[in-house]
Amino acid sequence: MDKAMAQRQPDDQYAVRFEDIRKIYRMGGNEVRALDGVTAAFERGGFWAIMGPSGSGKSTMLNLLGCLDRPTSGKYFLNGQDISTLNDDDLSDIRLKYLGFIFQSFNLIPQLTVEENIALPLYYLGWPTAARLKRARELGELVGLSERLGHRPSELSGGQQQRVAIARALSNDPVFLLADEPTGNLDSRNSIEIIELLRSLNRDGKTIIMVTHEPDIAAHAQSRLVMRDGRIHDIVTDARLSGSSDYVTGGIKGKGSLAPQGQATQEG
């Protein structure tokens, strides 16, 4: 598995691809279709916002994208590799090596310094101390926290804490950044700063998938994928931001405006 993942398939233009993903919860005699046949392809270098009303399947989508859960059926391709049937150990390995998480509540370790927080995933990946602290300093600089590397999270503003979390999420150079309401705990000024940071990372090539219910925040993404009743209801791509209209393709009945999945690939 690991070797195949390491050999990134250059012909695969998608960071992530969902093929008819279903997540069904059975409670007593009832069935809840949290995801009810989602087909979506997230191209490398894209920036998406996943939106939708409460109960529409956003969290379920996030859990599957983040390899925190497995689908009931359907296929999940990460870097072109089908990972839908991996066991829990393999999935946690995938998360550590290939994904970067950003949470609403930052989830920093209070006892560790900024530098140590950023370097933590690299510790679990087995990097030697000097190498991981060097990388942590570089990432600290990238997110504008060079002067704060020795501070603890409690000594930082919310916006600064989220910068630390973003640097930490970047430490393993992930296939994509997965952000769960990244500005949900921030005031409007800090929210703008964080979304601008995400945009600049995206301009530098980082693929970002963000769940948010705030339209102002979602407006900064190139594509907004709207969930409803466990399905993709709509995908709106901002041509002005992306320069391309084929960032995501989804199986949406009765929507003529979206290219079918094969077509986007051919146009590549």
Ligand SMILES: Nc1ncnc2c1ncn2[C@@H]1O[C@H](COP(=O)(O)OP(=O)(O)O)[C@@H](O)[C@H]1O
């Ligand atoms: N663990 C679970 N067990 C049973 N039903 C669940 C579970 N998680 C989510 N659901 C149901 O799946 C649907 C989608 O939920 P969710 O993905 O949390 O939506 P959202 O994040 O958009 O509010 C909802 O009807 C929810 O009640």
Ligand SMILES: [Mg+2]
């Ligand atoms: Mg939710």
